[in-house]
Amino acid sequence: MxxxxxxxxxxxxxxxxxxxxxxxxxxxxxxxxxxxxxxxxxxxxxxxxxxxxxxxxxxxxxxxxxxxxxxxxxxxxxxxxxxxxxxxxxxxxxxxxxxxxxxxxxxxxxxxxxxxxGYCEETGEPISLKRLEARPIATLSVEAQERHERRERVYRDD
The missing domain is CATH 1.20.120.910 (DksA, coiled-coil domain)
Structure with a gap:
């Protein structure tokens, strides 16, 4: 073991x-x-x-x-x-x-x-285990995902 x-x-x-x-x-x-x-x-x-x-x-x-x-x-x-x-x-x-x-x-x-x-594609930092447990296919940390969604909203609103 x-x-x-x-x-x-x-x-x-x-x-x-x-x-x-x-x-x-x-x-x-x-x-x-x-x-x-x-x-x-x-x-x-x-x-x-x-x-x-x-x-x-x-x-x-x-x-x-x-x-x-x-x-x-x-x-x-x-x-x-x-x-x-x-x-x-x-x-x-x-x-x-x-x-x-x-x-x-x-x-x-x-x-x-x-x-x-388990590592963020954007920052290289570990993705939290809590996030991976909830969404095992996650490629971005919570913070990076939020930034991504904010940018997406800005472009969609234009």
Whole structure:
């Protein structure tokens, strides 16, 4: 055990699944300000959180696709057909948002791999664990995000 993290040994002839980690995190673990920022345990915690979120989105997307296929029946009533088309358009917009969210999750997973996860893209400073817990795909600290939103509002108001 190193730094509270249990490491599992794998024999050299085993294939390693990149989605399975040898790091064991005790149940109920929460990243804390009292431990080194983005230590191995915190990185694994956020990796699992991101992968779980992605899997939930993909599962929901598959279910949505099945529902759309089932509802793709011909409706004899014009009002039923219009209602079905409206529902379909809403579902497709939601799936597009989910697709974009998955891309952001994948980008966060890439940042975990390259060591830049948890650091503000604008300032290089650590993003608070509280913010990462609430929004694990965050790329900006709260302060940098607020500056970004203020600039955006100024340009939008013109």
């Amino acid at each position: 190193q730094n509270g993290v249990t490491m599992a040994n794998a024999s050299s002839n085993e294939t390693v699944d990149p989605t399975v980690s040898s790091i064991v995190i005790e149940s109920g673990y929460q990243p804390s300000e009292h431990e080194p920022f983005m230590n191995e345990r915190q990185r694994e915690y956020f990796r699992r959180k991101l992968l779980g979120w992605k899997e939930d989105i993909l599962k929901e997307s598959r279910e949505t696709l099945l529902n759309l296929q089932e509802e793709n029946q011909n409706h004899s009533d014009l009002a039923d057909r219009a209602s079905s088309e409206t529902d379909r358009a809403i579902e497709l917009r939601a799936r597009d948002r989910q697709r974009k969210l998955i891309a952001k999750i994948d980008a966060a997973l890439d940042r975990l791999e390259d060591g830049s996860y």
